[in-house]
Amino acid sequence: MIVFRYLSREVLTTLSAVSAVLLVIIMSGRFIKYLAQAAQGALDPSVLFLIMGFRLPGFLQLILPLGLFLGFLLAYGRLYLDSEMTVLSATGMSQQRLMMYSLAPATLVALLVAWLSLGLAPQGVSQVARILNQQDALTEFDTLVPGRFQSMGEGSRVTYTETLSNDRSELGGIFITEKRLSSDGQKDRGITVLVAETGRQEIQEDGSRYLILENGYRYDGNPGQADYRAIKYDEYGVLLPKPEVSVDVSEREAVPTRELIGSDDQRYKSELQWRISLPILVFVVTLMAVPLSRVNPRQGRFLKLLPAILLYMGYLSILIAARGAMDKGRIPYGLGLWWVHGVFIAIGLLLLYWEPIRLKWASRRSSQEIARG
Template sequence: MYLIERYIMDETRRLVMIIVGFLIFIFASYSAQRYLTDAANGIIALQAVVDIVFYKVLIALEMLLPVGLYVSVAIALGQLYNDSEITAIFATGSSPLRLHKSVLILAIPLGMLVTVLSMYGRPWAYAQIYQLKQQSQSELDVGHLRPKKFNINDNGRMILAEHIDPASNRLSDALIYTPSANKTSVYRVRSLEVIDSSPTTPSVMLHSGTAYQLDHKGTEDTEQIYNNLALHLKPLKQSIDAKSKSASTAELSRSTDPADIAELQWRESRGINAVLMALLATSLSRTKPRQGRFATLLPLAVLFTVIFYGGNICRTLVANSTLPVIPGIWLVSLLMSIGVLILIAREYSLMQKLFR
């Protein structure tokens, strides 16, 4: 490997490690704070927080790694331009292609890693997260419920209890709120015993209380006083979006559902987009001498925002059948490729004028 390529790679690789490490720390801290709050409110089990944060970081790597490379290339090359080192390299007869070659040597392996994470790590991590949430929210795990707090799951079911005894699976002075499309059920009970804690058929036995059925149209409200009432609760259902994210790549490739196709295209395009983003940063990091190595960060930040939201918008449009499957999410990659070619051609044109 030539000295110039190795020099640029070393500068960029060091920054990638620092920036990605910092981003992982920030993201993990934010996720931990969020899920610790859910655990304190009884939404998920406290023991599941560490595992969920790990899986969330694994999922986020498909975005954090390309962002780290994108920013590192911009800063490293910006510094070299600011110190006139790039000018000296070009003065020796080197072309801009050597800059892109140096970045590609780093970007291609990283893009391959991002592809593997997106195709296989992403669905596995999502499946583990949904399994942990289901175990915490639909199995009526008395161990993670909190007394004198509103314990809510993703179905909207709320349990409030004055006293909770994990040893006997009993709740005292409890209130159960279960909403549905047509009516809302409210159960006021002196004592509640968990009978079945399975995810598919959660059920409890209510001892001495009152049940209210509230019709949303306001015409058929009912009240029932009971001594012993077996209540079968609604199991936690996985949303369509959750099913697509946790489905394996092989399952998505066989599906004709637009949401599954959008998810598959999203996974397939992550690695290629990471390489294209690095090439865009290479071309857009050009600065004038003494302009400052951070002079291009604002336009690069704007460009990243456009790419990020453009990809999300295209994924939503494909999932809604508003945007055709072809080009689908690949529209963003296509536009990025055209931008890279235009910028490279512009750099060669500038070089010819400079050394004519």
């Protein structure tokens, strides 16, 4: 029991550290992407942390299996390097017994991943979709930040306001520039620049919104040419486009698991198998990680780390590819993703029993050579 607690503590400690680092890296990249959209006015900055929080279960369900895999490799690799595994082997610790001990933290992680993939992750995606629907109702006016140039429409439109009232009803010191395109949207016909002292929002009966500019000028022309046209106006209406929000979520990811069960939709079937596959992935990578963690102290701790990571990435890549093929009906539902797990279970068993089989063959061969000599 002491050895079991020691091994589990080493694995779970390493798992926590590795998963935390991976989570920070992935969430930082996603947060920068969402932050760029907020800076362009496509997202309300106040919802950024809500989106990241609701996306957290989806990140963790993929990070934890990899973290556990690396946890076994690093924790057990250190024990082999420090000859602690040699001492344990001398007291009767076989690879099979080590595997049984390793299944305890693996089961804990698998239950957590199952909770995330079957419950929390779909709920999180559903909440993100709700937030995005609310964002779709916003216009450029609602996402303006005073004192900042905001780009819209992939850079074709830039808006600036010097002041903005607390209720967002009045603007001051307005500057808007927009590219003028031909009717087919291909040819650049110059730019239009609007400046105004004040502005207000006006909602039409059809729901469209306009920014009504007061006491300003409109300039039309081409940069670098002296053919600009200037028009002074007392009041001018500008249609406010809706921000284009882009967040990596799909409709089926938000469907509760209970609705996926028994569905005839091929994409829903593959989604269900994908969610079930993630907890299974935990046990399969455990089966591969335990024998891969076995290293010779003279070879170094990280000798098998790169091949092991490549093996894991191959496993995950084939699962994703099989999921895509299943979506398109190229793989029958009965076969689904289960064949991928079967292949890598066979690889794990081969890795687990290869060393004893090799030693047995070597011993038998030596005995035969001695007998012939």
